Amino acid sequence: MTQYSRRGFLAASAAMSAALLLPARARAATDRLSLTAGTRTLEVNGRAATVMGLTNRTGGQGLTLDPGQRFAVDLTNDLDVETIIHWHGQIPPNAQDGAPNTNPMLKIGERRAYDFTARPGSFWMHSHIPQQEIAMLAAPLIVRSAEDVAADRQEVVMFLHDFSFKSPEEVLAETAGSTGGHHGGAQAPAPMNHATMHHGGARSDALAPTGGSSGNGPMPGMSGGPGMPMDLNDFHFDAYLTNDRTLDDPEVVTVERNGRVRLRIINGSSMTAYWIDTGELRGRLLAVDGDRVEPFFDTRFPIASGQRLEIELDLPGDGLARPVLALREGAQEQTGLVLAPRGASVPRLPTRAATETPPVAGDMRQELALRAVSPLAARTPDARQMVMLGGVMTPYVWTINGAVWEDHSPITVPQGARVEMMFHNMSMMAHPMHLHGHVFQVVAVGNQPVRGALRDTVFVPAMGSVTVAFDAGEAARWMMHCHHMGHLATGMMTELQVRATA
Numbered sequence: 001m002t003q004y005s006r007r008g009f010l011a012a013s014a015a016m017s018a019a020l021l022l023p024a025r026a027r028a029a030t031d032r033l034s035l036t037a038g039t040r041t042l043e044v045n046g047r048a049a050t051v052m053g054l055t056n057r058t059g060g061q062g063l064t065l066d067p068g069q070r071f072a073v074d075l076t077n078d079l080d081v082e083t084i085i086h087w088h089g090q091i092p093p094n095a096q097d098g099a100p101n102t103n104p105m106l107k108i109g110e111r112r113a114y115d116f117t118a119r120p121g122s123f124w125m126h127s128h129i130p131q132q133e134i135a136m137l138a139a140p141l142i143v144r145s146a147e148d149v150a151a152d153r154q155e156v157v158m159f160l161h162d163f164s165f166k167s168p169e170e171v172l173a174e175t176a177g178s179t180g181g182h183h184g185g186a187q188a189p190a191p192m193n194h195a196t197m198h199h200g201g202a203r204s205d206a207l208a209p210t211g212g213s214s215g216n217g218p219m220p221g222m223s224g225g226p227g228m229p230m231d232l233n234d235f236h237f238d239a240y241l242t243n244d245r246t247l248d249d250p251e252v253v254t255v256e257r258n259g260r261v262r263l264r265i266i267n268g269s270s271m272t273a274y275w276i277d278t279g280e281l282r283g284r285l286l287a288v289d290g291d292r293v294e295p296f297f298d299t300r301f302p303i304a305s306g307q308r309l310e311i312e313l314d315l316p317g318d319g320l321a322r323p324v325l326a327l328r329e330g331a332q333e334q335t336g337l338v339l340a341p342r343g344a345s346v347p348r349l350p351t352r353a354a355t356e357t358p359p360v361a362g363d364m365r366q367e368l369a370l371r372a373v374s375p376l377a378a379r380t381p382d383a384r385q386m387v388m389l390g391g392v393m394t395p396y397v398w399t400i401n402g403a404v405w406e407d408h409s410p411i412t413v414p415q416g417a418r419v420e421m422m423f424h425n426m427s428m429m430a431h432p433m434h435l436h437g438h439v440f441q442v443v444a445v446g447n448q449p450v451r452g453a454l455r456d457t458v459f460v461p462a463m464g465s466v467t468v469a470f471d472a473g474e475a476a477r478w479m480m481h482c483h484h485m486g487h488l489a490t491g492m493m494t495e496l497q498v499r500a501t502a
Helices: 015-019 130-134 146-150 168-176 365-369 485-489
Strands: 033-044 049-057 061-067 073-077 086-087 113-115 121-127 138-143 154-163 239-242 251-254 262-268 274-277 281-286 291-298 298-305 308-314 320-328 334-341 383-392 398-402 412-416 418-425 430-434 440-445 457-460 465-471 476-484 493-499
Touching: 015 073, 049 138, 086 398, 113 320, 121 130, 121 262, 121 308, 130 485, 154 334, 168 430, 239 320, 262 274, 262 320, 262 334, 274 430, 291 365, 291 493, 298 308, 298 493, 308 412, 320 493, 383 430, 418 440, 457 465, 457 476, 476 485
Parallel strands: 033 073, 061 138, 154 262, 239 334, 251 334, 383 418, 412 493
Antiparallel strands: 033 049, 073 113, 086 121, 121 138, 154 239, 262 308, 274 298, 274 320, 281 291, 281 308, 320 334, 383 398, 418 465, 430 457, 430 476, 440 465, 476 493
């Protein structure tokens, strides 16, 4: 991972950190970048593990683009299965979106060229096959702006993922048999077929919302009635990683005393939400999902699967090491990295906190507080859509508008229309809802209007709602789905069909 410092100082951190992202200056003479989807080996909890990855020309994971640089990338499939890679948060032409409803799968050994204008900010890339995303076929995608280059600060990427020694198929099967995070005996739906995007499981027409079994009541400021239970953590992973490492052997990033750090935090986890904990340092949240927000100050920041945060920290001159942690919601597991000046003593950090972390799901206080720096232009909506999110834990099936993917009906809107879309969640789990090909603005949380953040992924609380607004883009079929891989794999995906107008 390339660290950009104040006054040209480069962080002297671990080798993996130095090579995680490919900066433009490390490219060959050609303007095109290369990525390979393949396998790699990590050490997790003292054991070797084979995972997937998106490897750049220098052997690291992911890409960094310079200001104004196009996303001109040759992607090669070196796996022994077909794949498809989505450029999460970018807005390429639909034919390059990396979604299997409109793009052909990348065959074994195939190389495919991509070329589009890149949006600046913190993004990521991942397989759009749930089993492969669980297997860590995902990596950062950082697009730097001219302001980033000119700023007197060091950049540090935190890429979060949940990890299991079990195969992705086993993970999905056990998840489908879970209730409130405990593995039960319900019959698991068949895994997604890579080629046809068929989601197994029973038809959901007759499904009704049901109470959860986790017993986790809402925090103050959460949606839902007093004491309303919600379901959390469908699967208990073996480890939670930051930049491929656990807190048993965390990445230690060398920083300057009295320096400034911009954390680019990407939640690539397949099923896990976290609180980002900056400890004694009060962080400034400056961007979410790649778009700037008015500065928001706190020491804990929620992040759901698929979301990104950019947080600035001003480091003191005391020479002490400062951990930045990601705390798993509703549990004690934690991951993170350490910011340490030269010569600092680095504390040993446990992989489990002393107490259980409160849920992220349903706590909408920060979402309500965020304000976009460049909000959508004021405009009367041309179309309003209600999107119903549903599902139950047993049988484990999750739906949009009462249907799983194989039975879905696209949501149709006219090209260029200002659309207001309410995600109305009638299930007992929160859902990180992602819309391809568009940036939307949060305009209401429940019945509270807000000129909120621009996003591409919003966490919709259990038995609550979030309304977003966007201008319908390219006339095409765009994926819209929950970014919890267990929910996506059992049906929680549909299409936004943008219809060309005469």
